[in-house]
Amino acid sequence: MRYFIEISYKGTAYAGWQIQKNALSVQEVIEKALSVSLREPISIVGSGRTDTGVHALQQFAHFDYASPLSSQILKNWNALLPKDITICGLYQVSQKAHSRFDAISRTYQYRIVQNKNSFLQDLALYFPYKLNVEIIQEASRLLLNYEDFESFSKIKANTPHFKCKIYEAFWQVQKDLVSGKDVLVFQISANRFLWGMVRAIVGTLLEVGQGKMSLSDFEQIIQARNRSKASAAAPACGLYLASVKYPFILSST
Structure with a gap:
């Protein structure tokens, strides 16, 4: 199953959205929280990249997971995330849906x-x-x-x-x-x-x-x-x- 997550974050403390070798990114922090919660490695694909220090009122990313998920899990995810990152929504979408390429x-x-x-x-x-x-x-x-x-x-x-x-x-x-x-x-x-x-x-x-x-x-x-x-x-x-x-x-x- 493919899911979209809706995210907001204050980007001050992060070296942008995308995972980097020697700096902390928003993507890395979210992937770690989801992996802990869902008890398997989770990789997410963002709708786009933001640079170091840039913020997001609304960002989207997608990931695949075999079992059904409901919005009730958001409370657990947000408890695992730092105060400057929030997952605001969860949407089950078509398996072919892509957070980057399907944005209009x-x-x-x-x-x-x-x-x-x-x-x-x-x-x-x-x-x-x-x-x-x-x-x-x-x-x-x-x-x-x-x-x-x-x-x-x-x-x-x-x-x-x-x-x-x-x-x-x-x-x-x-x-x-x-x-x-x-x-x-x-x-x-x-x-x-x-x-x-x-x-x-x-x-x-x-x-x-x-x-x-x-x-x-x-x-x-x-x-x-x-x-x-x-x-x-x-x-x-x-x-x-x-x-x-x-x-x-x-x-x-």
Whole structure:
């Protein structure tokens, strides 16, 4: 039987999602907890990778297990996991279902605070510089006119192509639930993302918002298909995998 698990995590303490030889990853911690609970080695396949320090509000992974499982086991799994990782849901799916290849869209958010906030350390980028939100909103809309985003991909990315279909890209102000302060949030959804793409886009948009480059400059960077033309990537602490959607999981948000 094949199962999907829905996961959320704070990525600060981890060297990203994927298992690595000399660093602790989210995948490794979850696999160990499931293996202890189910009393056999369990390997999981994630819907995608997140880098060191990146968070997930909603991540999915799949694994195979011979016996029936119910959501009642989630309490046991979460008791075995550290406080910064939670398994939120369990879904039995078709044996052919794949957490990575069957996803029809993914949404990322990048969070910025412009006033120092002790409660959001490692959870948002502290960026105390003046930003023209109207300009970066306009620049974000330009992304929807293009499909090749090589300029925002890490140079060593192992990918057959750099094409992505972006469905939305916009900025909004949200209230932090703990402090009540404003958080500036960039949200972007697409059918796929390149390695380092969102952080590179945000880093470049922040240059636009400070008046260091124009809208025309930003569009020329997209057209250049050259990573060296874009700005440095924004820090990992503000990035979240916000949601992953599948046609067969109705509760996916």
